[in-house]
Amino acid sequence: MKKLFAERIEGLAQSDIRRMSLECARVNGINLGQGICDQPIEPIIKQAAIQAIREDRSIYTRLDGIDELRQRIARKVREYNGIPCDPNGEVIVNVGSTGSFVTACLAFINPGDEVILFSPFYGYHLNILKVCQASLKYVTLRPPDWSYDAQALEAVFSGKTKFILVNTPSNPCGKVFTRDELTHIADLCVKHDSLCVTDEIYEYILYDGRRHVSPGSLPGMADRTITISGFSKTYAMTGWRLGYTIAPRPFAEKLAILNDLINVCAPSPLQHGVVAAFDLPESYYTDMRRDYQVKRDMTVEACRAAGMTPYPPQGAYYMLADFSEIGFKDDQEAARVILERSGVAVIPGSSFYPDPKDGRRQIRLCYAKKMHDLEEACRRIRALKTVLA
Ligand code: GLN
Numbered sequence: 001m002k003k004l005f006a007e008r009i010e011g012l013a014q015s016d017i018r019r020m021s022l023e024c025a026r027v028n029g030i031n032l033g034q035g036i037c038d039q040p041i042e043p044i045i046k047q048a049a050i051q052a053i054r055e056d057r058s059i060y061t062r063l064d065g066i067d068e069l070r071q072r073i074a075r076k077v078r079e080y081n082g083i084p085c086d087p088n089g090e091v092i093v094n095v096g097s098t099g100s101f102v103t104a105c106l107a108f109i110n111p112g113d114e115v116i117l118f119s120p121f122y123g124y125h126l127n128i129l130k131v132c133q134a135s136l137k138y139v140t141l142r143p144p145d146w147s148y149d150a151q152a153l154e155a156v157f158s159g160k161t162k163f164i165l166v167n168t169p170s171n172p173c174g175k176v177f178t179r180d181e182l183t184h185i186a187d188l189c190v191k192h193d194s195l196c197v198t199d200e201i202y203e204y205i206l207y208d209g210r211r212h213v214s215p216g217s218l219p220g221m222a223d224r225t226i227t228i229s230g231f232s233k234t235y236a237m238t239g240w241r242l243g244y245t246i247a248p249r250p251f252a253e254k255l256a257i258l259n260d261l262i263n264v265c266a267p268s269p270l271q272h273g274v275v276a277a278f279d280l281p282e283s284y285y286t287d288m289r290r291d292y293q294v295k296r297d298m299t300v301e302a303c304r305a306a307g308m309t310p311y312p313p314q315g316a317y318y319m320l321a322d323f324s325e326i327g328f329k330d331d332q333e334a335a336r337v338i339l340e341r342s343g344v345a346v347i348p349g350s351s352f353y354p355d356p357k358d359g360r361r362q363i364r365l366c367y368a369k370k371m372h373d374l375e376e377a378c379r380r381i382r383a384l385k386t387v388l389a
Contacts, residue, residue, distance in 0.1 A: 017123065017347055029345050032374075033364075037236045070093065077091070090246060090252050097201045099243055101197070103262065113134055120349075145314075163194055169205060174317075176210050182215050189220075195226065196221060201229055207289070207314055230244060297312075300312050306383075341388070
């Protein structure tokens with residue numbers, strides 16, 4: 001029979017992130033797998049969206065998003081990220097930051113083009129790059145602090161590098177790239193005339209007083225950086241699917257056209273609703289950080305009590321933990337048994353590495369949960385020590 005599927009989707013399968021959510025629902029467990037983020041949305045944002053629906057703000061918007069939203073995003077990008085940004089021509093509102101990343105990959109990658117990716121990575125980044133038939137070059141982040149070897153990065157960079165993908169704070173390991181590291185990356189981009197695509201969706205979730213640095217704010221980078229962020233994580237609206245791209249004008253023009261082709265526009269009433277997010281006080285962000293830091297520390301403690309070696313994240317809301325001491329055969333078995341015995345879903349570590357062997361002794365836990373649920377999940381994780389004994 002004729003080969004029906006395109007080569008670009010060869011090997012593509014449902015992600016472990018999605019699979020574990022289904023399995024968790026089946027046993028009515030507590031989902032520390034998929035980064036769902038089930039906090040309530042701030043009432044002023046909900047009100048604004050409800051009002052937009054009532055007022056029939058329900059037709060297509062401009063291909064790059066409504067004026068007011070682009071203006072508020074541009075101001076935030078100038079002030080928080082330190083990136084020069086014109087709301088007319090340098091901001092595109094997308095369907096989720098995943099939608100932003102898809103347009104960037106389609107815009108820049110020809111089959112075989114080289115892209116540098118840090119490992120462990122977010123599987124959706126990897127798979128979108130694969131669908132675009134990029135030739136991938138990996139650089140290893142090493143626990144416990146997830147630093148990388150400067151020479152290893154220099155060795156994979158060349159004139160053939162189309163872009164390097166930065167994800168800071170990072171999913172799944174919670175690395176927050178330092179200014180020095182990003183300056184090193186920026187120097188390499190300039191030297192090899194490469195782009196930097198940077199996914200900063202967790203930019204407000206930082207621990208222990210860390211500061212977020214955007215590659216696009218560094219000298220020489222404004223013209224070669226595609227900055228991706230969104231509202232999902234910061235405002236707990238992962239299902240609203242609202243993200244955005246910041247890019248220099250000539251790039252943004254093409255990215256906006258691709259956004260139009262793929263989605264026409266992001267959901268119109270939700271764009272109107274999310275404008276209200278920019279009216280939230282500074283305390284919203286400080287409270288969120290403090291809250292997640294407490295949850296991180298609880299999860300770290302629970303994993304240690306169970307006999308695992310967790311790697312406390314510097315940002316975002318995921319943690320990788322090594323379970324070698326507990327004695328599961330591999331990460332798939334670990335995720336299966338933990339769900340079976342304790343009703344807590346986690347993600348097998350191999351989903352985050354180019355060579356599955358590197359994640360064979362790890363699981364990823366997401367602690368973006370309501371306090372009550374996380375407390376129960378932590379209690380069950382601690383109890384694993386005796387359950388498995
Ligand atoms: N970013 C989230 C995660 O890593 C969820 C996104 C998704 O379901 N693809 O779990």
